[in-house]
Amino acid sequence: MATRLTADQLYPGSNPGLGFHKEKNMDIRVQKTYEGLFTLEDIREIFRQSLPSGLDPGEEQALQSRISTLKQIVSDIEHAAGTPAITKIAGTLDIRCREEDFINIHPIQAAGRLTPEARKALISYGDGYSTCDTCRKPFRLDKISKPPIAEFHEELAKFLNMDQARVVPGARRGFQAVNATLVEKGDSVIVSALAHYTEFLAVEGAGGVVKEVPLSKGNIVTGDATAEKIEEVKREIGRLPKLVMIDHFDYQFANEHEVAAVAKVAHQYDIPFLYNGAYTVGVQPVDGKKIGADFVIGSGHKSMASVAPSGVLATTDEWAPKVLRTTQMLGDVTKRKFGIKEVEMLGCTLMGGTLLSMMASFPAVKERTLRWEEEVEKSNFFMERLLQIEGSRILSEYPRKHTLTKVDTTGSFDTVAKTHKRRGFYFSDELSSRGIAGEFAGATRTWKLNTYGLTWNQVRYLADAFIEIAEKYQLNMKK
Amino acid sequence: MATRLTADQLYPGSNPGLGFHKEKNMDIRVQKTYEGLFTLEDIREIFRQSLPSGLDPGEEQALQSRISTLKQIVSDIEHAAGTPAITKIAGTLDIRCREEDFINIHPIQAAGRLTPEARKALISYGDGYSTCDTCRKPFRLDKISKPPIAEFHEELAKFLNMDQARVVPGARRGFQAVNATLVEKGDSVIVSALAHYTEFLAVEGAGGVVKEVPLSKGNIVTGDATAEKIEEVKREIGRLPKLVMIDHFDYQFANEHEVAAVAKVAHQYDIPFLYNGAYTVGVQPVDGKKIGADFVIGSGHKSMASVAPSGVLATTDEWAPKVLRTTQMLGDVTKRKFGIKEVEMLGCTLMGGTLLSMMASFPAVKERTLRWEEEVEKSNFFMERLLQIEGSRILSEYPRKHTLTKVDTTGSFDTVAKTHKRRGFYFSDELSSRGIAGEFAGATRTWKLNTYGLTWNQVRYLADAFIEIAEKYQLNMKK
Numbered sequence: 001m002a003t004r005l006t007a008d009q010l011y012p013g014s015n016p017g018l019g020f021h022k023e024k025n026m027d028i029r030v031q032k033t034y035e036g037l038f039t040l041e042d043i044r045e046i047f048r049q050s051l052p053s054g055l056d057p058g059e060e061q062a063l064q065s066r067i068s069t070l071k072q073i074v075s076d077i078e079h080a081a082g083t084p085a086i087t088k089i090a091g092t093l094d095i096r097c098r099e100e101d102f103i104n105i106h107p108i109q110a111a112g113r114l115t116p117e118a119r120k121a122l123i124s125y126g127d128g129y130s131t132c133d134t135c136r137k138p139f140r141l142d143k144i145s146k147p148p149i150a151e152f153h154e155e156l157a158k159f160l161n162m163d164q165a166r167v168v169p170g171a172r173r174g175f176q177a178v179n180a181t182l183v184e185k186g187d188s189v190i191v192s193a194l195a196h197y198t199e200f201l202a203v204e205g206a207g208g209v210v211k212e213v214p215l216s217k218g219n220i221v222t223g224d225a226t227a228e229k230i231e232e233v234k235r236e237i238g239r240l241p242k243l244v245m246i247d248h249f250d251y252q253f254a255n256e257h258e259v260a261a262v263a264k265v266a267h268q269y270d271i272p273f274l275y276n277g278a279y280t281v282g283v284q285p286v287d288g289k290k291i292g293a294d295f296v297i298g299s300g301h302k303s304m305a306s307v308a309p310s311g312v313l314a315t316t317d318e319w320a321p322k323v324l325r326t327t328q329m330l331g332d333v334t335k336r337k338f339g340i341k342e343v344e345m346l347g348c349t350l351m352g353g354t355l356l357s358m359m360a361s362f363p364a365v366k367e368r369t370l371r372w373e374e375e376v377e378k379s380n381f382f383m384e385r386l387l388q389i390e391g392s393r394i395l396s397e398y399p400r401k402h403t404l405t406k407v408d409t410t411g412s413f414d415t416v417a418k419t420h421k422r423r424g425f426y427f428s429d430e431l432s433s434r435g436i437a438g439e440f441a442g443a444t445r446t447w448k449l450n451t452y453g454l455t456w457n458q459v460r461y462l463a464d465a466f467i468e469i470a471e472k473y474q475l476n477m478k479k
Numbered sequence: 480m481a482t483r484l485t486a487d488q489l490y491p492g493s494n495p496g497l498g499f500h501k502e503k504n505m506d507i508r509v510q511k512t513y514e515g516l517f518t519l520e521d522i523r524e525i526f527r528q529s530l531p532s533g534l535d536p537g538e539e540q541a542l543q544s545r546i547s548t549l550k551q552i553v554s555d556i557e558h559a560a561g562t563p564a565i566t567k568i569a570g571t572l573d574i575r576c577r578e579e580d581f582i583n584i585h586p587i588q589a590a591g592r593l594t595p596e597a598r599k600a601l602i603s604y605g606d607g608y609s610t611c612d613t614c615r616k617p618f619r620l621d622k623i624s625k626p627p628i629a630e631f632h633e634e635l636a637k638f639l640n641m642d643q644a645r646v647v648p649g650a651r652r653g654f655q656a657v658n659a660t661l662v663e664k665g666d667s668v669i670v671s672a673l674a675h676y677t678e679f680l681a682v683e684g685a686g687g688v689v690k691e692v693p694l695s696k697g698n699i700v701t702g703d704a705t706a707e708k709i710e711e712v713k714r715e716i717g718r719l720p721k722l723v724m725i726d727h728f729d730y731q732f733a734n735e736h737e738v739a740a741v742a743k744v745a746h747q748y749d750i751p752f753l754y755n756g757a758y759t760v761g762v763q764p765v766d767g768k769k770i771g772a773d774f775v776i777g778s779g780h781k782s783m784a785s786v787a788p789s790g791v792l793a794t795t796d797e798w799a800p801k802v803l804r805t806t807q808m809l810g811d812v813t814k815r816k817f818g819i820k821e822v823e824m825l826g827c828t829l830m831g832g833t834l835l836s837m838m839a840s841f842p843a844v845k846e847r848t849l850r851w852e853e854e855v856e857k858s859n860f861f862m863e864r865l866l867q868i869e870g871s872r873i874l875s876e877y878p879r880k881h882t883l884t885k886v887d888t889t890g891s892f893d894t895v896a897k898t899h900k901r902r903g904f905y906f907s908d909e910l911s912s913r914g915i916a917g918e919f920a921g922a923t924r925t926w927k928l929n930t931y932g933l934t935w936n937q938v939r940y941l942a943d944a945f946i947e948i949a950e951k952y953q954l955n956m957k958k
Contacts (some may be wrong), residue, residue, distance in 0.1 A: 007738075027526065027533070029526070030523075030526050030540075031528070032795045033522050033523050034603065035601070036515075036519045037516060037519045037520075037523075037602050038599045038602070040512055040515045040516045040519070041516075041595050041598045041599055041602070042595055043512050043556070043723040044509075044512050044516075044579060044595075044598075045595045047506065047508070047509050047579040047580070048578050048579055048592075048747070048932065048936055049937075051582075051936055051937060051940050052580065052581060052913060052915070052940070053914070053940070054506070056936075063508075063556075064557070067553065067556060067557045070515075070553055070556075071553055072545065074549055074550055074553060077522070077542075077546060077549075078543070078546045089596055089599045089600045089603060089839055090596040090597075090599075090600065090838070090840075090841070090842055090843075091834065091842060092626070092627055092838070093550075093600055093603070093604075093626050093627075093838065093839060094625075094626065095603050096603045096604050096606075096609060096612070097892070098549060098612060099527050099606060100523060100526040100527055101531065102531060103530075103531060106608075106612070108607075108608050108611065109606065109607060109608045109611065111607075112606060112607020112608050112818020112831075113527075113606045113607060114606050114607070115691050116520050116521060116523075117568055117569040118569075118605070119520045119523075119602070119605055120516070120517045120520055120569075121568045121569065121572055122601055122602075122605050122832065123513070123516050123517070123520070123598070123601075123602065124513065124572070124575045125572075125575050126576050126593050126597070126598055126601050126786055126832075126836065127575075127578060127588065127591060127592045127593050127786075128587075128588060128590075128591020128592060128593070128779075128780035128781060128784070128785065128786070128787055129585075129587050129591050129780055129781070130575060130588075130787075131787075132585070132587065132588065133575070133577060133585070133701070133916075134920075136920075146573075147571070147572050147573065148571055148572075151680050153662075159831075166480045169648035169649070169652070170825075170830075171790050172650070172825040172826065173648070173825065176825060178549065180684065186756065193810065193812050193813050195810075197806075197817035197820055197826060198825055198826055200806060200808045200810070200815075200817060201806055201808070201817070201820060201822050201826060202825065204806055204807070204808040204822050205626060205807065205822050205823065209808070210808060210810060210811070211811055212810045212811055212812035212813055213812075214812050242606070264509070268801055270870055284726060300607075301607035301608055301830060301831055302607060305607070306606055306607065307605055307606075307607070307786070307831055307832040307833065308608060308609075308610075308712075308830040308831030308832065308833065309648050309788070309828065309829055309830060309831070309833065315542070327676075327679060327680055327683055327782060328683070329679045329680070329682065329683040329688070329689060331672065331674075331679070331689060332688075332689070332690055332691055333672050333689045333691035333692075333693050334672050334691055336679075336682075338676035341676055341680060343680050343683050343684050344684065346649075346652065346654075346655060346677055346680050346681065346684070347651065347676060347677055347680060349788065350787065350788055351649075351780060351787040351788060352591075352780055352786055352787030352788070353605075353786040353832065353833075354786065354787060354788065354832075354833065356572065357605065357832075359569070359571070359572065359812040360568055360569040360572060361569075362569070363569055363570060391761045434531060435530075435531020435532070436531070437612075441613075441615075456527075457530055457535075458530060461530050461531070461532070476754060
């Protein structure tokens with residue numbers, strides 16, 4: 001039924017790096033789906049420009065003309081017919097069809113893909129301050145009840161088993177808020193030797209200095225190593241660190257670190273513990289109290305199927321008065337004081353589509369965390385198949401406990417790159433011609449991929465594609 | 480042609496506070512437009528769940544079923560027929576149709592409404608890290624060339640006649656970056672007696688203290704008053720303020736303040752000047768160099784037709800090395816250093832739909848700033864009509880130089896509220912029954928409205944509605 005065009009027919013002169021490859025057959029129905037969405041946005045705009053009393057004859061005519069276009073588009077979707085009528089948005093932006101036309105294994109994109117409900121919420125609430133229609137006293141985002149933002153904040157805290165939660169523009173803004181609250185010039189903060197760069201920056205911004213916990217066997221941050229590091233800092237600086245901030249799963253290997261043990265150690269020294277859940281909150285169950293976290297931070301666009309920049313900062317009733325302290329600043333002339341506004345949040349945080357996408361994804365996100373084990377199973381299924389290709393290695397801990405994995409194909413796919421005229425790009429070419437995207441283009445030695453959210457069919461297809469490429473280039477297979 | 484249903488028929492049991500009122504007749508075609516958009520999102524999801532090799536029979540069947548639904552929806556739009564089939568997104572969120580069904584005069588929403596191009600970009604780039612498909616060395620958002628983010632940053636700087644620009648999660652995050660860079664504990668920052676609360680918070684977060692410039696005649700911040708204030712601070716604290724941060728148009732009256740004179744005064748004392756363009760950047764031409772600004776800050780969701788939270792921080796080559804300084808932090812164990820990441824930006828800022836909405840709106844935003852005078856004209860047209868209703872006053876400077884205005888209807892509409900059983904809400908009822916939304920519900924004394932972006936027809940309709948309500952309640956009209 002589906003007419004499948006090559007990318008060149010669909011998008012003449014298009015750049016393969018953009019998310020599709022010339023050899024890959026695209027489905028015209030995806031293109032037409034976008035055109036249908038865009039035409040409905042044009043229709044919506046007619047209503048936006050009209051009077052509440054109704055459309056005038058010119059507007060009615062414009063509407064009927066758009067409806068004719070739309071009918072043709074619907075027919076094209078039905079019959080997999082037609083050719084692209086729209087290729088650029090605002091004259092410069094390509095239509096991004098990576099998630100529709102490809103299996104996307106990009107390391108950081110997988111769990112940030114929007115749910116259909118989030119996309120619908122975004123259509124409805126994309127406009128600037130769309131959350132503020134019924135903002136009333138005390139004029140703070142997390143107090144708004146229509147849409148149910150206040151309720152969402154309560155559920156978010158409960159979801160993480162913490163006392164209070166705020167939405168923030170990305171996990172990094174959560175690190176910033178906590179560090180700015182606790183750290184003064186010259187203070188030290190314990191981080192992992194695999195800490196994300198945003199943790200470094202948050203400490204630096206507060207005037208502090210990072211002290212890394214060295215990795216133990218298997219590239220794991222342990223409670224013991226953390227205790228040793230705290231002792232070392234105490235000896236060196238003469239003061240205890242102000243904060244211990246450790247990723248549950250790190251961004252490099254997505255190895256699982258001993259967060260509960262680390263929290264326990266931190267508390268033995270009376271140091272608060274920040275749990276970095278950028279790779280856990282929204283994909284697996286996170287119980288902040290059980291872990292012993294004083295702060296739980298998650299990323300909306302990384303792991304909660306939300307628009308960037310978004311994230312969550314959750315804390316306990318003990319720490320909320322500090323990190324969520326309200327303003328004390330007084331205008332010297334006017335005596336104004338904006339009492340309820342929180343200094344580190346800078347008042348309201350996500351006043352539009354970002355928050356509404358988080359809220360709309362939230363029921364699905366809660367549900368999917370309960371299916372984490374199956375996601376890990378799919379990850380391991382793929383890795384087992386990859387390891388059948390001789391010379392391939394898993395650099396992350398194995399068996400996998402996460403869907404993000406660092407692999408080393410120096411001994412397999414890279415052996416081909418050495419003599420191929422496209423070098424490492426041959427591998428990207430092979431993947432994209434099979435409808436797979438998100439590998440680091442050209443990389444055939446150590447690289448990362450993420451299988452999160454793929455269906456079993458998609459994971460099997462992915463594994464088969466890797467085997468197929470290996471066979472095509474006559475790489476040895478383990479029996 | 481259009482069957483117009485009451486809100487109760489459309490949304491039984493709906494809350495009038497949500498953006499529509501029971502008396503207002505809604506156009507079923509708006510509802511059906513949303514349903515069409517949502518159905519296309521469901522179709523899109525079928526492709527997302529499928530294999531690159533094509534849809535399987537079950538998926539084909541699901542697709543055809545959605546297409547049948549879609550055809551009916553298109554027919555309903557064409558014939559203005561049908562009844563609502565979808566009323567909630569994700570089970571809890573109402574469809575927001577305030578911009579389609581109403582003339583929205585909300586003070587802060589007007590210029591943040593998305594352009595149709597921004598809505599299309601958002602549909603395409605809503606997913607989490609959607610900007611990162613082709614992120615390559617040196618791995619920083621503003622260096623990405625596909626989509627053309629690097630180019631956009633250059634254009635943004637040029638648009639404001641500044642040397643460098645960065646996107647930030649809201650103007651407030653720009654204030655924060657500058658204050659965190661320049662202000663140390665106990666330092667003072669000059670702000671206006673009409674400063675926005677986020678400026679207070681940014682100073683407080685940096686450990687500083689605000690010093691307000693008192694208002695001169697007509698509620699204007701002048702260069703002279705700023706000079707006096709700087710002298711006063713110097714006498715009192717013994718040190719000069721570290722920053723002068725003044726709004727071009729303030730959030731209370733949207734009066735125009737003497738920013739160029741203020742900049743000149745600040746520079747006479749060698750103090751940098753931050754131009755707060757939350758109410759100008761994106762609606763009127765802003766020439767940072769001509770003003771003498773060291774920092775120009777704008778708001779995406781307030782004035783640049785973008786998704787929240789978004790904004791811009793622009794600066795000069797003199798100040799860029801300070802406010803955009805790159806990280807110096809070194810991992811003590813790993814010796815890692817994330818050289819190109821900017822401390823105050825916390826690395827990448829708007830990695831998805833927020834930025835793409837800014838970019839997609841940008842051509843229209845640039846163009847509309849050239850039509851600012853006409854926007855002001857429409858604002859004055861409305862105010863003239865309002866003043867015909869005896870007892871009405873304009874609290875902002877008049878004639879208006881902006882589309883946001885603070886009015887006082889204590890002597891007109893509030894006289895009715897005194898005895899009306901719905902109190903001030905009678906006025907909201909009257910407005911919403913005429914398809915007007917965005918007034919502060921229940922307020923009939925001093926309140927704010929914004930006519931930005933309304934067509935002439937819509938402004939005339941708005942003015943007529945006010946006169947009509949006045950006449951209905953037999954308020955006196957000036958001849």
